[in-house]
Amino acid sequence: MNEHFEVRPQNRLSLEKCFSLVLSGVQFRLFRSAVTVIVISLAVAFLVTMLTDGFIGQDVAEAVDEQSMPRKAFLFWVDRLSVNITEPEIARTLAESAPGDDRQKEFMTWGNLDASTISELADVARKEAMYLDFFATLPEGVKRPLVGRTTGRDIFAMLLDNAEFERFTDAMPKTGKQMPTSIDDFRAFLERWKSARAGIAAIKAGHARAVEEIKRLTGDKSITAVLCTADESFREAANSLGFRLTKDELGLLRVEAGLNEDVRKIGDLLKVNEFKNRFAGMYNMVARDVTLEDFFRQAESEKEAKVFLDAAAEVAAEKKLEPLDISAARMVEVARYRQQQTRLAALEAKMASARGGKGVMGFSGRTLWLIAVSLIVCVVGIANAMLMSVTERFKEIATMKCLGATDGFIMINFILESAMQGFAGGVLGAIAGVLLGMLRSGVNYGLIAIKNLPLLAIGGTALTAVAVGVLISILAAVYPAWVAARLAPMEAMRVE
């Protein structure tokens, strides 16, 4: 054979050779591998379910916001056009406004203020919101020594008095709570707040004048009734009084107002006892229990609506009341509108928790803790299973070393095996997690969740999950692989 040894560094095995060796090994230990894969997929599925649910929830929140927009605009304008605005409302609106937007322009007109004054008022309003938030979150026991029983903006009014402010600054350090700014900044704010009061009062007075004028123009009719038929001339009149009502808004308002008016008219039927009894008789109910919802529930289709309206017309004729001026088709439309409002209201309630969530992605600290724990348990479990595997394969590893395997090769072998299991588990977990997350959201929020899926976000989540699966597997395999790599080949050589 050879004459001389030439000690050369050992060849490094190509990656694909490693791969095929590992694959054949896994096939041999399929059951143990399957168990590991399932464990990983469970942890990954948990993580993915949470994330998918969170993403879909965010999406649903956006959709709800969009769909509630017309009604919110309607409620805003009804208020603005007919009810005198209060100082807190002025402050809130200013805090949320942007320079040069319609709300600021309205205030400028009513208060006869220039742009710089308005921006100062807006700045003060923003700070006011911050301080109000701070005071609102204080527990009662802490608040009492600071500001007594005063709440809201009255706190600022009270603290303008020097003696009160002294008491406040003395008591503040003892509470152990931190103000969002320094006491000096607060002092400066209070000064500005004091000066801003004049401007706010001017705005309030100007708006009250405008509202009075609107009342004069529209007479006895409710503002909703006015808006049902409001046309361009109304808009121009309102804008001349300082309001900033756009054409689009007017269109929206007409629709909303019309629907609300019709709801009111139908609701008035509840007050007519004869009709209530008639209705109860028609649909096998107790007259006392009949509600507006019941009316709308019986108007699902045009045919049923016609039945309802005919009965209403008969009663109106008997009692010499004004007939209901609503067609069957319109009634169905109104019923649907009502249903949508109810649905949105229910979703809004659920959204409150999804939107106001603290922590990452709207997850509470508790959820994050759960996810972290499940991943750690996974890592420990996999490491344990791997160690068992290494111990069982002592002889095999030592023999491999006798045949020329480097320590590095053994290590790569185990880590690769683990990574493959992690990949399989990650893929399984991602699929299961996405499906479960969609199911959970569907149950929670209804069909609205499934209609517009945030596919990009979900896809990103799935990919991250697979990566997480691979990562935790590799992490878990490091120690066992190291143990295996350090094994002395003499283990294989048992000479008795």
Next chain:
Amino acid sequence: MTEESARNSAPAAGSGSRPVIIRTRKLQKVYKMGTVETYALRGIDMEIYRGEFLCVMGPSGSGKSTFFNMIGGLDSPTAGRVFIDEVDVAQLNAVELAFLRCQKIGYIFQTYNLVQYMTCLENITVPMAFAGVASDEARDRGMRLLDLVGLAERWFHKPIEMSGGQQQRTAIARAMANNPSLLLCDEPTGNLDFKTGDEIHKILKTLNTKHGVTIICATHDHRLIDMADRIMWVRDGQIDRIANRSDVTVETGSID
């Protein structure tokens, strides 16, 4: 550690003109288990010649296995030196040792130690893969080796489908995969019956005489000892006796 300096640190060639493949100088190995020190080898000086068939005998606990580990590059001494082909084993790092085990030394175990999930042929080609041999060439060489040991028609069988003798023959073919100069056998026929053992012995002897492979066996089997060139007894971590085959009487005996 370059070849040059490794070579220069070795003492001059041994007695006579026979080339030496393994040389040990004052070889010592101490195992420390807590506070207890066990002297496995207490200073062994000897040489193994190229192309020789050497049998090592000794009771359990005599340091026979430790000696095997030393000369096989599987362990390093605590004192003294081991030279495999004039290269000081202690100077080699882990990667170079792996190379040694892959290309220069073949191992045969009492329990065959085949990879259970690979076929016969795949088992044989594993060391070739480590040596960087292309898979086509590896397969060809593997089939030739299987021919050598007489298992050509069983190349696709898994170890679990083969008898003990067949597995050991596969192991021999695997040990020869990269044409090593040295074959270390640890009780090769310990788990085999008489007749199968005979076949194995024949193969080993053929490898030694026809292919010039140096064979070192640890064994109690008298038939194998019968085939040896030299026989070495180890006792208490030291060489009790080394003798040429011709100087020793071996009774193989028979049972009727």
